[in-house]
Amino acid sequence: MSYKNINTALIHAGIPIDERTGAVNIPIYQTSTFKQDGLGKMRGYEYSRTGNPTREALEALIKDLEGGYAGFAFASGLAAETAVLSLLKSGDRVLISSNVYGGTFRLLNNIFDSFGITYTISDTEDPEAFEKDITADVKAVLIESPANPLMTVTDIRAVAEIAHSHGLLVIVDNTFMTPYLQRPLELGADIVVHSATKYLGGHSDVVAGLAAVKTKELADRIAFIQNSTGGVLPPFDSFLLIRGIKTLGVRLDRHVENALAAAKHLQAHPAVKSVHYPGLETDKGYEVNKKQAKNGGVMISFELTEGHDIEKFFESLELITLAESLGGVESLVCHPSSMTHASIPGEIRKKVGITDGLIRLSIGIEDIEDILADLDNAIAKSEV
Structure with missing residues (x-):
């Protein structure tokens, strides 16, 4: 059927x-x-x-x-x-x-x-x-x-x-x-x-x-x-x-709602240098993604501006968990260059744009206000 x-x-x-x-x-x-x-x-x-x-x-x-x-x-x-x-x-x-x-x-x-x-x-x-x-x-x-x-x-x-x-x-x-x-x-x-x-x-x-x-x-x-x-x-x-x-449908609807809100929040944050998320109209992949996918999905990556210590950022997160993998109901964060993509030689990572400052977020289904508050707190504490 x-x-x-x-x-x-x-x-x-x-x-x-x-x-x-x-x-x-x-x-x-x-x-x-x-x-x-x-x-x-x-x-x-x-x-x-x-x-x-x-x-x-x-x-x-x-x-x-x-x-x-x-x-x-x-x-x-x-x-x-x-x-x-x-x-x-x-x-x-x-x-x-x-x-x-x-x-x-x-x-x-x-x-x-x-x-x-x-x-x-x-x-x-x-x-x-x-x-x-x-x-x-x-x-x-x-x-x-x-x-x-x-x-x-x-x-x-x-x-x-x-x-x-x-x-x-x-x-x-x-x-x-x-x-x-x-x-x-x-x-x-x-x-x-x-x-x-x-x-x-x-x-x-x-x-x-x-x-x-x-x-x-x-x-x-x-x-x-x-x-x-x-x-x-x-x-x-x-x-x-x-x-x-x-439960994939009901979970992803909430995931995506949270991810779009988080991407917009990070994009507007003065301490964030760049945000990569195809659900943002300003993203270079937005138009192509829009014609072949339902929305921008859940995954976000971003970089902080100079004057921020990335290790302090990770250490200061309280709700969002530093861990490999993604896609669970809980929000997860990772550092691609030393975690998920460490097996790729540094010169290749640099060539394709995977910088040492890149942060990857898997947004969960927690209350969005709690997610944003955790991000803001960690960014503030990462200032040097």
Whole structure:
């Protein structure tokens, strides 16, 4: 069944009811193997690495939410990316957005490079510049939009059209937006990946990765890789993620409301030098983001003016927690250059604009007045 509104789909899409028992929540099938009724006579499952009813329900859910042919659940976002990048072979090259999650960079720079799969950092914000980076060995493009941590925006449809004209595979990391705010497959992507640890889970209590693909051919290949390499999501974590996704809409509505208020507040603050948030009309990515996403999302990054000690800023926060990750109901803050993007060499961070003064905020669903008061207090105490 298809649903006109994604808020309904979040609750009822995929496999919403256990047909075996009528349970309105898919049970946790905590088993490693399944009884067979005879040689070659299975009841749909044989071994939980290959398939598990709880994980299957989650995979059907992300397939429906992204509008894909099939979905896949992995033990982490990086496990999902590893499976997707395993579609490539030695001698292939992938183009990546100019600022991406540090773990993605590390995966390509330190793992896949050993297998002869290389990468080029490309300015996907500029479709013409992106096309100039396409060489004979380029087989795929990996986009983040908005990108981590500068919130730069890529015109997914424009880049996908160029990429497909050259026979490239288009992969989009949709972690920051989720299918509630942006649907890359409808914009031309072939594969969408998520660190489901973030907004899809929403409560900082599960580590997971998801992928959705557009075609049967890609689904067959990813299914083979998933089963062969084994980085699957366990049943209990699958259950937690299904539960988290049910409230994605109501959570994100509050997240986004708070994020826009915080971005405007920081932009007007005399101690703030710059704010990166595509929901601001002054942001360079605003117009492109507006045509492909529901709104500017939740993530914000900013820099303080000279005369402020960034370490004192972090130490002075009382409500907002200094921690890795993002997307939980609580507000989190991090220092990209020493935390999430520390694996990227300093010269590359500097080239793409990830400065040592950059602060990244994941705005939670607390009362906005408390969030703003905590930011103001920390900024005031950071003055030197």
